[in-house]
Amino acid sequence: MRLWVGGNAASRNGEAEGIALLQAGDAESPWASGPLGLGPTVVKAPGSPSWLSAHPSLDVLYAALEADGDVQAYRRTGETTLAPLGRPVAAGSGVCHVGVSPDGAFLIASCWNDGRVVRMPLDEAGRPSSPSIAPPAADPYGPADSGPREVAVSNELADLGAAARALRAAAGEEFSHLVPDYDATDAADPPRAGDDGAVLLGEQSEASEVRPSRAHQSVFLSGGLVATTDMGLDLVRFWRATGGGLRFVQEVAMPKGSGPRHTVWHPSGHLYVLTELSCEVYALRAGVDGVWAIVSGVALSPEVQLGSDTAAEITPSHDRETLYAGVRGSDALGVVRISGDGSGLTPVAFVEAGTHWPRNHVVVRDTVLVAGQRANEVVSLLIDERTGIPGRVRHRTAVASPTCLLPLR
Template identity: 60%
Template sequence: MRFWVGAYAPATGSAEGIGVLQAGDVDSAWASGPLGMVGTAVAAPGSPSWVAAHPVHDILYAALESDGTVQAYRRTGEARLGPIGSAVPVGDAVCHIAVSPDASFLIASCWGDGRVVRIDLDASGRPSSTPVVAPAATDPFGSTSNGDEIATGATVSGAAVPDLAAAARALREAAGEEFSHLVPAYDAVPETDAETEEARAGVRVSRAHEAIFLPGGVVATTDMGYDLVRFWRPGGGGLRLRQEVALPRGSGPRHGLWHPSGHLYVVTELSREVFVLAPDAAGSWRVISGVPLLGTLEDDTAAELCASRDGSVLYAGVRGSDTVGVLAVRGAGEALQLTALAEAGTHWPRHHVVVDDTLLVAGQLAHEIVSLPLDPRTGVPGRVRHRTPSPSPTRLLPMR
C-alpha cells in the first residue's frame, strides 16, 4: 500500500516536496509490512505540510505552508505528480485543506492569520484563482491578558517537570561535538501557539487549523487561537456562519473528526483533551462531554485525532512526551473513556493514520515514519514493528 507524504521543506524542515511511502506490498490493502520511501513525487519548496485528494480525479491539493498558497497537482505516473496551473494565494501559514464531498470546492485553513478560505473547483478539479475569505472570528473571551506569569517549566500533579529544551542544550554541550548528535532535539521543536510572541505577551490571535465536512452540508472549522469550533453552510460562493461553540479558554481546538454516531470529536492542542460535540433537535451544536489525556505533560501538545476502522476507538497523538492516547467510544458515541497512553515509537508524532491492524505515525522531528501493530481486542498500539527514514513528515494520505 502506498501513501502521499506531506512534509516541511528546508527552512522549516528537510523534505524536497511531497513524498511517497510504501507500506508492505504495493497492491495490498494492508500496511503491516516493511516501510520504505519510494521517493519524491514532486518538488515543492513551499513546504507541502498538508495534502488532500480529489474524490474522483487523480488530483492532489497541497497546502504550501511557508508560501501561504494552495497548489493543485495531477498524477502523471505511478508515483509522480505535476502542477496544475499556478498556486492560489490564501493566507499566512496555510496548514490544512479539506475537499467537499461533491468536489465542488475546497476549504483552506490558515494558522498564521486565522483565515478560512473557500476555493471553488471546476468539473476537472482545477481550482479557481479567486478564493473567497470567510468572515473572521471574534475572540469570545476577549483579547486582554489575565496577568498570569508564564513559567518555563510545567507542573503535573504537583511535581516539577524540567524544561526539556534547556536540558537538551546542556546535555549537548556537555557531550561535545563527537556525541552531541545522540541527544534528542528537544530544543528544536517547532513553535506552537502557546510559545508565540503574542501568547507570551498575553495577546490572543485567531488561528484557523482544520475544516471538517459534516452530513447535511454543514462545515465545522477549528480556531485554536480563539478556542472556537465554528459551523458554516456554503452559500453565495462563500461560507455563511451558522453557529460558534466556545471551548474552554486556552484549550486550543486543533483537529477533529465526525463519527457515524452523529457526534463531532475535537482534540485540543494546548489542554490535551478530546471534546464531544452534538447537535440538538433544532440542529444547534453544543459540547456534551470531554475527557483529558491523563498522563501527558503540561508542555505537551496534541496533534492528530483519528479513529479505528469500526469507529470504536480513537487515537490522539501527543508531541513532547511522544505518546498516543487511546480512547474507547462509549454509549451511543456521546462519551469517551481513556483506556491507555501508549508510546508513539517516534519523536514528535505530527500525524497518524489507522490502516486495519496498523497505526502509521509520522515522526516529524525524528525524520521517520513508523508502524505499530494494534491489539485486536483493546486497540492499544504495541511496539514499533517497522520504521523508515522520511524527511520532516507531517501528513500521511493513502493513495487510491
C-alpha cells in the same frame, strides 16, 4: 499500500524536498502492516507541503504550501507521479490544512498565522481559483470588537520582537540594554509553543492578553455543514457553503486555553475535537433544535505534561469504536474508547508512539502509521485486535521531516 507524504522543506526548517511516496507492505494490499520503504521525491515543493488532501473523484492532490501561503493542485500523471495542475492560489499566511468537499465542488484552506478560513471553488479539472475569505473569528473570552484587531496586533508584536532582537544583537552586550524590551514576555506565564516550536504570540498575563486567531482544520459533516477549528481563540465554528463563499451558522466556545486543533466526524452524529494545548478530547453534537454544544469531554491521560505536551492528530479505528490521539513532547498515542450513543469517552491507554514528535498518523485496519516529524522517520505499530491498543514499533523507515500521511486510492 502506498501513501503520499507531505513534509516541511528548508523554508519551514525541515529537510523534505516536496511530496514523497511511502510503501507499507505490498503496494496493492489494503493492509499496511508490512515493511516500510520510501521512494524518491515525487514532485518538488520548496514551499513546504505540510498538509495533503485528495479530490473525491479525480486523480488530483492538493497541498497546503505552508511557507508560501498558497494552495497548489497536482494531477497524477502516472501510477506514482505528480505534476502541478495550474498555478498556486494564495490562501493566507501559514496555510496548514486543506479540506475538499465530498462533491468536489470546492476546498477550504485554514491558515494558522492570520486565522483565515478560505473557500476556493474547483473547476471540472479540479483546479482551485477565486479564494473567498470567510468572516474572521472574534475571541469569545475577550472584548466583543477585538477579533480582527487581535490578529493585526499580534503580527505587529511579532515584527517589533524580531526587530528588538536584531538590534540588541547588533548593539552588542555593552549597549543592548538600551533597546526596548518589545520581545519580553511575562515570566510567570510563558508563551506556549506550537508546531516546530513557534511561539504563540499574545499569550502573556491575563490583564494584557491579546489572543490571535489560529485557524487549523476543516471537516465536512452531514447535511452540507462544515466545521472549522480556531486553535488561538478556542472556537469550533460551523458554516454552510454558498455560491459566494461560506455563511456563518454557529460557533461553540471550547474551554479557554484548550486550543482545539483537529476533529473527526463520527457516524453517531458526534464531532470529536482534539485540543492541542490541554490534550483533551471533546464530543460535540447538535440538539433537536440544530444547535451544537459540548456533550462530553475527557483528558487523554494523567501522564500528559501540560505546558510541554501538545496534541496533534486524532483518528478513529477501523471499526469507529476507538480514537487515537498523537501527543508531541511525551511522544505518545492516547487511546480513547467510544461508548453508548457516541458521547461516552473513556481513556484506556497512553502508549509510546515509537518516534519523536508524532505530528500526524493514520490508522489502516490493524496498523497505525506515525509520522515522526523531528525524528525524520515513519514508523508502524500493530494494533491489538482484542484491546485496540497499539504495541511497539514493528517497522520504521527514514523520511525527511514528515508532517502528513495520505493513503493513495
